[in-house]
Amino acid sequence: MVNFSLMKKTLTALLFLPLLGMAQTGDEARIKQLSDEIMRNGRAYELLRQLTKDIGGRLSGSPQFAKAVQWGKLSMEQNGADKVYLQECMVPHWVRGGQDKAYLVEINKKKTNQQLDVLALGNSLGSGTVTGELLAVADFEELEKRKDEVKGKIVYYNSGFNPTNIKPFVSYGESGIYRRWGASRAAKYGAIGVMIRSLTESTANDPHTGGMAYIDSFPKIPAIAVGPRDADKVWAMSKSSAMKLAMTTNGHFLPDTIGHNVIAELTGTEFPDQIITVGGHLDSWDVNEGAHDDGTGVVQTIEIMRALKAIGYQPKHTIRFVLFANEENGLRGGTKYAAEAKAKGEKHVFALESDAGGFTPRGFSIQASKAQLEKLRSWIPLLSPYGSFEITGDGGGADIGPLNRTLGIPVGELLPDPQRYFDLHHARSDVFENVNKRELLLGAVNMAGLIYLVDKYGL
Amino acid sequence: MVNFSLMKKTLTALLFLPLLGMAQTGDEARIKQLSDEIMRNGRAYELLRQLTKDIGGRLSGSPQFAKAVQWGKLSMEQNGADKVYLQECMVPHWVRGGQDKAYLVEINKKKTNQQLDVLALGNSLGSGTVTGELLAVADFEELEKRKDEVKGKIVYYNSGFNPTNIKPFVSYGESGIYRRWGASRAAKYGAIGVMIRSLTESTANDPHTGGMAYIDSFPKIPAIAVGPRDADKVWAMSKSSAMKLAMTTNGHFLPDTIGHNVIAELTGTEFPDQIITVGGHLDSWDVNEGAHDDGTGVVQTIEIMRALKAIGYQPKHTIRFVLFANEENGLRGGTKYAAEAKAKGEKHVFALESDAGGFTPRGFSIQASKAQLEKLRSWIPLLSPYGSFEITGDGGGADIGPLNRTLGIPVGELLPDPQRYFDLHHARSDVFENVNKRELLLGAVNMAGLIYLVDKYGL
Numbered sequence: 001m002v003n004f005s006l007m008k009k010t011l012t013a014l015l016f017l018p019l020l021g022m023a024q025t026g027d028e029a030r031i032k033q034l035s036d037e038i039m040r041n042g043r044a045y046e047l048l049r050q051l052t053k054d055i056g057g058r059l060s061g062s063p064q065f066a067k068a069v070q071w072g073k074l075s076m077e078q079n080g081a082d083k084v085y086l087q088e089c090m091v092p093h094w095v096r097g098g099q100d101k102a103y104l105v106e107i108n109k110k111k112t113n114q115q116l117d118v119l120a121l122g123n124s125l126g127s128g129t130v131t132g133e134l135l136a137v138a139d140f141e142e143l144e145k146r147k148d149e150v151k152g153k154i155v156y157y158n159s160g161f162n163p164t165n166i167k168p169f170v171s172y173g174e175s176g177i178y179r180r181w182g183a184s185r186a187a188k189y190g191a192i193g194v195m196i197r198s199l200t201e202s203t204a205n206d207p208h209t210g211g212m213a214y215i216d217s218f219p220k221i222p223a224i225a226v227g228p229r230d231a232d233k234v235w236a237m238s239k240s241s242a243m244k245l246a247m248t249t250n251g252h253f254l255p256d257t258i259g260h261n262v263i264a265e266l267t268g269t270e271f272p273d274q275i276i277t278v279g280g281h282l283d284s285w286d287v288n289e290g291a292h293d294d295g296t297g298v299v300q301t302i303e304i305m306r307a308l309k310a311i312g313y314q315p316k317h318t319i320r321f322v323l324f325a326n327e328e329n330g331l332r333g334g335t336k337y338a339a340e341a342k343a344k345g346e347k348h349v350f351a352l353e354s355d356a357g358g359f360t361p362r363g364f365s366i367q368a369s370k371a372q373l374e375k376l377r378s379w380i381p382l383l384s385p386y387g388s389f390e391i392t393g394d395g396g397g398a399d400i401g402p403l404n405r406t407l408g409i410p411v412g413e414l415l416p417d418p419q420r421y422f423d424l425h426h427a428r429s430d431v432f433e434n435v436n437k438r439e440l441l442l443g444a445v446n447m448a449g450l451i452y453l454v455d456k457y458g459l
Numbered sequence: 460m461v462n463f464s465l466m467k468k469t470l471t472a473l474l475f476l477p478l479l480g481m482a483q484t485g486d487e488a489r490i491k492q493l494s495d496e497i498m499r500n501g502r503a504y505e506l507l508r509q510l511t512k513d514i515g516g517r518l519s520g521s522p523q524f525a526k527a528v529q530w531g532k533l534s535m536e537q538n539g540a541d542k543v544y545l546q547e548c549m550v551p552h553w554v555r556g557g558q559d560k561a562y563l564v565e566i567n568k569k570k571t572n573q574q575l576d577v578l579a580l581g582n583s584l585g586s587g588t589v590t591g592e593l594l595a596v597a598d599f600e601e602l603e604k605r606k607d608e609v610k611g612k613i614v615y616y617n618s619g620f621n622p623t624n625i626k627p628f629v630s631y632g633e634s635g636i637y638r639r640w641g642a643s644r645a646a647k648y649g650a651i652g653v654m655i656r657s658l659t660e661s662t663a664n665d666p667h668t669g670g671m672a673y674i675d676s677f678p679k680i681p682a683i684a685v686g687p688r689d690a691d692k693v694w695a696m697s698k699s700s701a702m703k704l705a706m707t708t709n710g711h712f713l714p715d716t717i718g719h720n721v722i723a724e725l726t727g728t729e730f731p732d733q734i735i736t737v738g739g740h741l742d743s744w745d746v747n748e749g750a751h752d753d754g755t756g757v758v759q760t761i762e763i764m765r766a767l768k769a770i771g772y773q774p775k776h777t778i779r780f781v782l783f784a785n786e787e788n789g790l791r792g793g794t795k796y797a798a799e800a801k802a803k804g805e806k807h808v809f810a811l812e813s814d815a816g817g818f819t820p821r822g823f824s825i826q827a828s829k830a831q832l833e834k835l836r837s838w839i840p841l842l843s844p845y846g847s848f849e850i851t852g853d854g855g856g857a858d859i860g861p862l863n864r865t866l867g868i869p870v871g872e873l874l875p876d877p878q879r880y881f882d883l884h885h886a887r888s889d890v891f892e893n894v895n896k897r898e899l900l901l902g903a904v905n906m907a908g909l910i911y912l913v914d915k916y917g918l
Contacts, residue, residue: 036623045662164495166845166901203504203896360819360876362848386625389821389848417819417876419897437662438878442625 027382027456030313031449035386037307038445044296044303045437047075048358051298052289052432059122059286060326061093061257068282072262072298072323079302080309081264081321089336091259091326094123096286097250102195102224105131106244107237116234117205117227118195118247119287121179121212122329126222126249130154130193134245136238140177140185151190154245157182158235160228161201161422168201168422169356175199176210183223184215193247194223197231199422205229206427209285211329222249259283259325261333264305270316275341277320277351278304278451281327281334281399288430292421296358296435297397298323300414300444307448315455317349324399327355334399338406350454351404351411352447353397357424358440359416363390364450368410372459376412379453388446390415410459412450414443486841486915489772490908494845496766497904503755503762504896506534507817510757511748511891518581518745519785520552520716527741531721531782534761539768540723540780548795550718550785553582555745556709561654561683564590565703566696575693576664576686577654577706578746580638580671581788585681585708589613589652593704595697599636599644610649613704616641617694619687620660620881627660627881628815634658642682643674652706653682656690658881664688665886668744670788681708718742718784720792723764729775734800736779736810737763737910740786740793740858747889751880755817755894757782759873759903766907774914776808783858786814793858797865809913810863810870811906812856816883817899818875822849823909827869831918835871838912847905849874869918871909873902 038044055071058064069086076084104114120126136156137143143155159178161171176199183194198208205227214220224247226234237243262282268274280297284290305321325333341348352364363383366376377391396404396411404411416439424430497503514530517523528545535543563573579585595615596602602614618637620630635658642653657667664686673679683706685693696702721741727733739756743749764780784792800807811823822842825835836850855863855870863870875898883889 035625039622039625163498163897166494166498168897201897360878362821384849390843419819419901420895423895436879436882438622438627438660442878 027453030452031382033311034307034448034452035445037310038303038441038448041310042303042441042444043079043306044299044440044444047299047302048291048295048435048440049432051295052291056289057286058282058284058290059094060091060259060283060329061254062286065259065283069260069262072282075302076262076264076305076321079306081305082267084264087261087263087336087340089259089261089325089332090256091332092330093254093257094329095252095254096120097252100224101248102226103246104243105246108241116230117207118224119207119209120249120251121223121225122209122285123212124183124223124249124251125220126251128250129246129248130222131244131246132192134238134243136235143185147189150186153191154193154195154247155186155191156195156234158197158231160197161199163201168418172199172422179210179225180212183212183221184218187218187221191221193221195245195247196225198225198228200228200425200427202228202423204429206429208426209287210426222247224249259333261325261337262323264321266305266308266315266319268316268318269314272318273347274317275320275346275348276317276451276454277322277348277400277403278447279322279324279399280354282323283326283328285328285426288428289432291430291432291435292357292424293426293430294327294355296440296443297354300354300358300440300447303444304448304451307444313452317455319451319455327399331398331402335402338402341403342406348403348407348409350409350459351396351400352413352451353400354414354443354447355397355399356413356418357416357421358435358443359420360439361387361414361416361443361446363388363392363415364412365392365394365396365415366410366412367393367395367404368459372410375459379450382453383446383449386445386449387442414447416443486912489911490841492770493766493907493911494904496769497762497900497907500769501762501900501903502538502765503758503899503903506758506761507750507754507894507899508891510754511750515748516745517741517743517749518553519550519718519742519788520713521745524718524742528719528721531741531757535721535723535764535780538761538765540764541726543721543723546720546722546795546799548718548720548784548791549715550791551789552713552716553788554711554713555579556711559683560707561685562705563702564705567700575689576666577683578666578668579708579710580682580684581668581744582671583642583682583708583710584679585710587709588705588707589681590703590705591651593697593702595694602644606648609645612650613652613654613706614645614650615654615693615697617656617690619656620658622660627877631658631881638669638684639671642671642680643677646677646680650680652680654704654706655684657684657687659687659884659886661687661882663888665888667885668746669885681706683708718792720784720796721782723780725764725767725774725778727775727777728773731777732806733776734779734805734807735776735910735914736781736807736859736862737906738781738783738858739813741782742785742787744787744885747887748891750889750891750894751816751883752885752889753786753814755899755902756813759813759817759899759906762903763907763910766903772911776914778910778914786858790857790861794861797861800862801865807862807866807868809868809918810855810859811872811910812859813873813902813906814856814858815872815877816875816880817894817902818879819898820846820873820875820902820905822847822851822874823871824851824853824855824874825869825871826852826854826863827918831869834918838909841912842905842908845904845908846901873906875902
């Protein structure tokens with residue numbers, strides 16, 4: 001019944017869609033075969049358990065990241081790769097250096113000792129405790145208006161997500177600037193530390209870390225994110241109370257160290273020198289298990305390779321399965337991959353990443369020409385039975401961005417349902433238990449289907 | 460930017476869609492207003508906390524259900540209803556009667572004492588411990604083949620979900636017959652008890668209860684569901700071992716008792732005698748908090764009413780917001796609602812339910828004429844910015860089924876993402892903590908949008 005209805009839908013679609021990229025009914029059968037293989041025999045969930053529980057958080061430069069590289073190589077070898085190799089790149093080595101802490105130590109000149117749940121932002125520098133009066137502002141606009149009050153204080157940005165954005169990634173874009181640039185913008189006016197509201201709409205109080213950057217011309221002051229419930233409290237109190245905060249962080253950089261992209265290939269039968277890339281990033285933050293960010297992308301990548309091999313599919317193009325290094329605080333893996341591709345004069349057809357969580361797939365976001373987008377959209381009837389209803393023109397994953405910019409090739413990213421992503425993203429709660437097996441596997445199904453179609457018909 | 464892109468999409472859609480039910484650009488603004496109101500000021504999450512934490516599980520006939528009726532009435536009054544009333548109906552009163560237990564007490568004639576995690580099925584009868592040899596079968600087909608072996612034994616059905624079904628509700632349909640009829644089918648051949656694999660693909664071991672029914676001509680033997688990991692164990696052992704099971708259940712019926720549908724109305728300005736119904740069911744099983752089943756449908760129903768009132772919308776038709784009694788083990792609330800509608804000669808336009816969990820909406824499943832379906836589908840461009848991509852012709856919710864069968868009116872159900880529903884459905888884990896606030900509110904947004912369009916344009 002399901003198949004019959006799928007056939008009807010596809011036939012109807014074929015009547016109305018442009019002939020460009022028109023797919024055959026044999027494609028339905030192939031994609032169903034891939035789906036059945038993944039949903040019935042998929043190893044992604046068990047691989048994710050290994051990566052999150054046996055290895056855990058794996059920030060660039062850490063021993064855990066090195067362990068993840070070896071695990072990735074072995075997993076690729078055990079799941080059907082024609083060849084597997086490591087691509088070396090230098091990565092930054094930031095360490096948290098201890099437990100981040102923050103206390104409200106004075107409210108309206110009265111001593112107190114109220115702990116806030118905080119995490120230092122990634123790449124931020126600290127060397128112990130900084131104590132100062134808190135200046136709470138809504139945003140950069142208010143900071144600019146009150147710049148004369150900043151000197152010697154700790155600035156708090158109440159930079160919350162806008163709940164009316166249906167797509168939380170839009171909110172992340174709007175509020176992410178406070179995490180990235182909040183410290184330097186405040187240091188410019190003499191602030192001694194900054195605290196931001198965690199980038200989330202979660203109802204829990206977990207703080208969310210994530211990458212920040214300093215502008216070299218201003219003092220490099222410490223920066224923390226505070227849990228959203230504590231943020232509510234601080235923001236409410238700031239309307240009527242003067243507060244003093246003591247924040248303790250110890251972030252610092254060790255020398256750059258060697259990291260690796262893990263690369264596996266299924267060799268193309270017709271165009272072995274033309275490459276389709278599928279990937280996710282192997283590194284994660286240090287405070288969690290990097291389950292949705294991006295353990296799920298890593299194991300989906302391996303799963304797609306395993307499933308293509310398991311059903312006996314022989315790709316026309318060479319398909320590369322890449323576990324990228326250092327997405328979180330440097331993008332050195334993706335940058336290296338693109339630089340090598342350019343240096344070697346490789347011909348790349350398409351690159352696809354999964355780095356928005358292992359949730360139920362809703363479609364893909366693609367950066368491509370209008371004609372390529374049309375061709376991709378003509379395949380929606382083949383993918384919608386598995387959840388993909390839309391192909392937006394919004395862009396691809398971070399790690400394959402350099403490939404797009406360097407070689408000008410089309411790139412894309414799986415679009416999972418985004419509503420829960422920022423509950424977990426960069427927080428302690430991004431653990432294996434918060435990944436659903438079927439949702440994870442379905443993401444791999446939809447990616448495998450798209451890769452199959454790109455391999456068969458080109459772009 | 461979001462609005463501009465929405466406008467472009469809608470205009471494009473209008474160029475190609477049938478004129479039937481053609482919507483105006485004012486509709487976009489209205490639906491955005493509803494969405495902003497719900498996403499910013501929604502009370503559904505806090506109402507759900509009250510219903511699940513202050514009241515908890517609320518099986519028909521229980522004191523908790525009576526408490527939920529009073530809570531529902533008060534909540535409706537406090538959230539903008541023009542009027543609120545209770546509609547009385549008799550409901551069954553099944554009680555679990557104690558803690559359900561099961562132990563493997565003998566393996567290959569050797570005594571043992573291995574506890575299995577089980578729950579008695581709802582409506583099943585038991586009065587203590589039944590001990591017997593276990594006959595494990597895959598399905599009814601195997602039962603029929605082995606019917607001569609059944610007498611005096613406890614039958615185990617390994618009736619698991621088919622993981623290759625992309626829609627878990629299809630699996631529920633396929634395997635649900637074992638929960639409903641497994642006991643009588645086995646009792647027919649002399650079985651003294653039955654155990655089914657819980658209806659789930661969850662990776663956890665929680666057992667899942669749910670309604671069963673007896674065929675009067677066969678003995679009413681006790682029936683339990685076993686957790687999926689224990690089911691794996693039993694099924695694997697059954698290949699090579701003889702097992703004896705002791706199962707303890709105490710389910711029984713008390714006399715039918717009085718229950719109520721809770722009904723609130725916003726009175727129509729143009730067609731006050733024509734009714735649009737929106738609802739969910741207030742009862743739940745006794746072993747959990749009935750969060751996704753169907754606390755989320757209940758609070759979405761109240762939220763839609765609140766939001767329509769909050770934006771000052773004056774409906775043309777009378778909109779009824781109904782919290783139905785007794786969906787889980789009798790459907791007496793929905794049956795009564797339809798019977799009263801018929802007896803009073805009410806004119807009903809459309810009914811919509813939310814009873815498939817409070818997950819991110821993907822669309823609606825509707826039972827309606829072809830012309831009505833086309834009209835509904837012409838509105839997808841207005842709803843897709845909020846997540847609704849499809850309107851299937853599969854049918855509506857259980858509680859409004861009687862209204863459809865009695866009056867022949869179109870009915871529909873919110874189609875949330877279905878992948879996680881059966882992890883929680885009827886299990887202990889269906890609690891408040893497993894509901895995501897944004898996903899819950901987005902369901903209400905999509906339902907409110909559809910109700911607004913049906914009210915404005917009719918069906």
